[in-house]
Amino acid sequence: MLRGMGFDNTTLVYVAAGKIYKEQKYMAPLKQMFPRLLTKYTLATPEELAQFKRHSSRLAALDYTICLHSEAFVTTQGGNFPHFLMGHRRYMYGGHAKTIKPEKRKLVVLFDNSNVRYGFDYLYWLVFIFEVVLL
Structure with a gap:
């Protein structure tokens, strides 16, 4: 979808998620298309993440903060996280935040x-x- 919208392999992509089941297998095609794929686990050192490890809401807050300040945000699911984030981005950027919510x-x-x-x-x-x- 991102390729179809014109994003190329130089695009920095951040995936806001917890641990991904069989990450090596399922994320390989996305990493091949977007080599600059990042997560909180690749951005921060284990030492930096240590204070967040036992607190899932704090880990989610890291994702929220990064997505809040990103150039564009793509949501792939419902729930509170993307809905609050879309509203917060709309407020922060005066209604001009690039948010992609695919059908x-x-x-x-x-x-x-x-x-x-x-x-x-x-x-x-x-x-x-x-x-x-x-x-």
Whole structure:
């Protein structure tokens, strides 16, 4: 989706999440597309994170703060975290914060196209980019 919106491999991407199940396996495609992928665990040293380890709300506050001050924010789920964050960013930036809230039901149809997923046929890729922009 980010590639379809024009973000390239030089884009700094921060993933706000807890520990990711089988991270090496499931994050590999994203890391390949965006080598500058970061999390709180890659930004901070273990010593710096030690004071937060036993406090999940403090770890979430780190993610919140980084996302609050980011150039753009992409939400992929519902819940309090993204809703509060979107409102806070709207307030801080006078309604001009770049926030991307994809329509997942429409996006899954685009992702389901095997021509886009495997081989990246140029014509299908252009159609994919056009469709993502229309979302």
